[in-house]
Amino acid sequence: MVELALFALMAVAALVGAVAVVVARNPVYSAMGLLATLLAVAVLYVVQLAHLVAAVQIIVYAGAVLTLFLFVIMMIGVDQAVDGEELIPYQRPLVGLVAAVIVLFTAALTFAGDFDWVPTSPGVLPEATSGRVEVVARPLFTEWVLAFEATALLLTIAAAGAIALAHYRRRPR
Amino acid sequence: MIVEPGWYMALAAALFLIGSLGMLLRRNALVMFMCIELMLNAVNLTLIAAGRALNDLNGQVAVFFILVVAAAEVVVGLAIIVSVFRLRATDSVDALSELKG
Numbered sequence: 231m232v233e234l235a236l237f238a239l240m241a242v243a244a245l246v247g248a249v250a251v252v253v254a255r256n257p258v259y260s261a262m263g264l265l266a267t268l269l270a271v272a273v274l275y276v277v278q279l280a281h282l283v284a285a286v287q288i289i290v291y292a293g294a295v296l297t298l299f300l301f302v303i304m305m306i307g308v309d310q311a312v313d314g315e316e317l318i319p320y321q322r323p324l325v326g327l328v329a330a331v332i333v334l335f336t337a338a339l340t341f342a343g344d345f346d347w348v349p350t351s352p353g354v355l356p357e358a359t360s361g362r363v364e365v366v367a368r369p370l371f372t373e374w375v376l377a378f379e380a381t382a383l384l385l386t387i388a389a390a391g392a393i394a395l396a397h398y399r400r401r402p403r
Numbered sequence: 404m405i406v407e408p409g410w411y412m413a414l415a416a417a418l419f420l421i422g423s424l425g426m427l428l429r430r431n432a433l434v435m436f437m438c439i440e441l442m443l444n445a446v447n448l449t450l451i452a453a454g455r456a457l458n459d460l461n462g463q464v465a466v467f468f469i470l471v472v473a474a475a476e477v478v479v480g481l482a483i484i485v486s487v488f489r490l491r492a493t494d495s496v497d498a499l500s501e502l503k504g
Contacts, residue, residue: 237406241414248418248441252425257433264437267418271444274411278455280463283447286470295440295477302481303433306488369464381471388475395482 236277244270257303261296268292282366411452419445430495432484436477443473 243266250263268291275284370378422441429435447466454462491498 233406237410237414241410244414245417245421248421251434251437251441252421252429254434257431260434260437264440267441268444271418271448274414274448275451277406278411278451280451280455280466283451283463283466283470286467287447290470290474291440291444295474298477298481299433299437302485305485306433365460366463366467369460370467374464374468377468381468381475384475385471388478392478392482395479395486398486 233277236273240270240273240277243267244274258300261299261303264299265292265296268296282363408452408456412449415445415448415452417445418442418448430497432487432496435496436480436484440473440477443469 247263247266247268247270250266251260254260254263268287272284272287272292275281275287419442422438422445425438425441426435429438447469450462450466450469454460454465487499493499
């Protein structure tokens, strides 16, 4: 029941965010839509017991990748000047309210010490597919260690390539 | 009423469709890039749902690798967009037609 409710809510959020990415005229709004979709998909990962993947999704995607996107959008320049005007009435109090609810909810969860609020389906082995760090890390560092090293190499090459591209200057003729 | 794995796959298919539509419709390089990320996320969701349905942890391992590769792709892709913007001062892919035969 919890899973059904979460799925319905997050599916709507993900779809709305995805449509916003495509339709929004301002690239900043596209980035915000992408953020909504990424967070909703992260919640769906938690619902499916992929805890580590959900955490990585939030840190890497919603954190690093989206920040990079916003940085480039700001650098290339949004076409229209963004002034201090707020389109939604009472935007700041609303944001404060939502933030307070999130903080209270998280604090209540922490104090209750009850993190198993997503029930596992009966019959499905929770231990095998429960994506806690040690469970996911074992195949990662045994069976797939070569692929792991290859992606590490890829990341190094990508970082070096990005720095090289950023430093590129046209030679004066 | 339980959530079937197929529901997640249907949601992933919808997300992938929206992403590919955006890829085809939009001409802003940054928005097209975001649509690629959308499609990658749809595939990740499919892998997680399949891994759970089949009780196989390798679905999550595959998603882990896709996340890393996507991060590398974003770094290089955004660097290319920035350097193109420095040369041409545009982020529309229609304006970049010098490479055609």
